[in-house]
Amino acid sequence: MTPAAASVRPRPGRAGPALAVALVARLLSEPAHATASSSAPAPIAPSTARPGTAPKAAATPHRAPAAATRAPAPPSRKTVLQRAAEARSLEDLGAYGQAASALRELRGRVAPDADLEIALALDEARTGQLDSAATRLWGPLLSRALADTMPLARRHTYGWQREGVWTNGRFDGWHWYVARARAEVAARRGRWAEARDAASEAVAARALSGQEWLILALCAGHAGDLDVAERSARRAAWLDPTLPEAQYLAGLFDWRAGRRAAARESFRAAVALDSSYREPALALVRALLPGAAPDSLPGRLLTGVRAVALLTSPARPKLDEFVQMDTPATILQQDLPALPDSLKGRFKPVQMYLPIMVDERGRAVLQELPYSTPEQFPEALERLTLLSMSGWRYTPATRHGVPQRVWANVQILYNP
Numbered sequence: 001m002t003p004a005a006a007s008v009r010p011r012p013g014r015a016g017p018a019l020a021v022a023l024v025a026r027l028l029s030e031p032a033h034a035t036a037s038s039s040a041p042a043p044i045a046p047s048t049a050r051p052g053t054a055p056k057a058a059a060t061p062h063r064a065p066a067a068a069t070r071a072p073a074p075p076s077r078k079t080v081l082q083r084a085a086e087a088r089s090l091e092d093l094g095a096y097g098q099a100a101s102a103l104r105e106l107r108g109r110v111a112p113d114a115d116l117e118i119a120l121a122l123d124e125a126r127t128g129q130l131d132s133a134a135t136r137l138w139g140p141l142l143s144r145a146l147a148d149t150m151p152l153a154r155r156h157t158y159g160w161q162r163e164g165v166w167t168n169g170r171f172d173g174w175h176w177y178v179a180r181a182r183a184e185v186a187a188r189r190g191r192w193a194e195a196r197d198a199a200s201e202a203v204a205a206r207a208l209s210g211q212e213w214l215i216l217a218l219c220a221g222h223a224g225d226l227d228v229a230e231r232s233a234r235r236a237a238w239l240d241p242t243l244p245e246a247q248y249l250a251g252l253f254d255w256r257a258g259r260r261a262a263a264r265e266s267f268r269a270a271v272a273l274d275s276s277y278r279e280p281a282l283a284l285v286r287a288l289l290p291g292a293a294p295d296s297l298p299g300r301l302l303t304g305v306r307a308v309a310l311l312t313s314p315a316r317p318k319l320d321e322f323v324q325m326d327t328p329a330t331i332l333q334q335d336l337p338a339l340p341d342s343l344k345g346r347f348k349p350v351q352m353y354l355p356i357m358v359d360e361r362g363r364a365v366l367q368e369l370p371y372s373t374p375e376q377f378p379e380a381l382e383r384l385t386l387l388s389m390s391g392w393r394y395t396p397a398t399r400h401g402v403p404q405r406v407w408a409n410v411q412i413l414y415n416p
Helices: 017-029 077-092 096-107 114-126 130-137 140-146 176-188 192-205 210-222 226-239 244-256 260-273 278-286 304-309 379-391
Strands: 007-009 330-333 350-358 364-367 393-395 397-399 402-404 406-414
Touching: 077 096, 096 114, 114 130, 114 140, 114 176, 130 140, 130 176, 140 176, 176 192, 176 210, 192 210, 210 226, 210 244, 226 244, 226 379, 244 260, 244 278, 260 278, 304 364, 350 379, 364 379
Parallel strands: none
Antiparallel strands: 007 406, 330 393, 350 364, 350 406, 397 402
16 A cells, blocks of 8 residues: 655744844843942041040940841742753754853752753763763763663653753653763764764664664774674665765775675765765775775764764754744655555554754755654665655755755654
């Protein structure tokens, strides 16, 4: 049976940039209130003693006893949430350094909260404060969050109005965030064994995500586990045929094994997905030269527009951020593949919203598969769906008349 047509669900709206800027201005320019004395010292009366007599001692004016010093009242829930909203608005603007400062202040006002600790670690990493981010990510609070045995209902990404979970003193998020952020930070610090171990935990949390398998492949390869690296690279390329980095990495392993024809095929696939991706384009030429040594493993986990998917990269827009657009991205062409006979009747109906990034040219260039199990979304069906992404076309979103990349939610329906 032909799958139902997919549609774009608009991302939730909110007040425009003027409100965000007002909130930011308030955070950055709120004056300190100095306390001034409310009374001046009493004047001393002139002496009235007659000449030749000793003057009387001036009377000491009576002073009221000092009031007992009181501890400042704890901030109200409303004030704390306002501060959290201001910090989140800074993130929405991409001001990650200022957002980190605001979150540190907020951290001193609320009970320890793993969701807030994750947010602060990510903002620190996005501004190059890798040591501070690592201290938080490997600290006891987030280590407990990583070990949290959570219900499936909590295995989802943070929403854009996420400031409420920063202030309630409990962990509301998904342990995947801790594992993935650890892998990215450790990789950037050159600690590949730590990055491999964290990437393995991220794969366990999102086993159907090609991105997770790609990151594991790169981290394992740099850590010296080449067998794990090759298997993970091929798994990534199969699960997510939209990832040019996975195609390139799989081609490198073919080249190392002497399978140059297979390597060139993978390099061509990578270039077809992203013509600006330099490494596979050069490898495609070099693989034709007799005696040319294979390229070394890439050091970057994701490149180009796909760096947006890295939690610790400043590349924007992030999936959990809201950016006001004048016009949204709208569908021109979005056809899901017909179900092959081998899949008919093999799974329950699928209904999900798939976040995709639509670039400035109206192409779907990145996706973030929601948490699913193979029973909910069979791997073969996932691969077919993502293969069809290359043909999806949209009118790009615009702001001030200029095309912008945005996230859109695409409804996926299959009725077997």
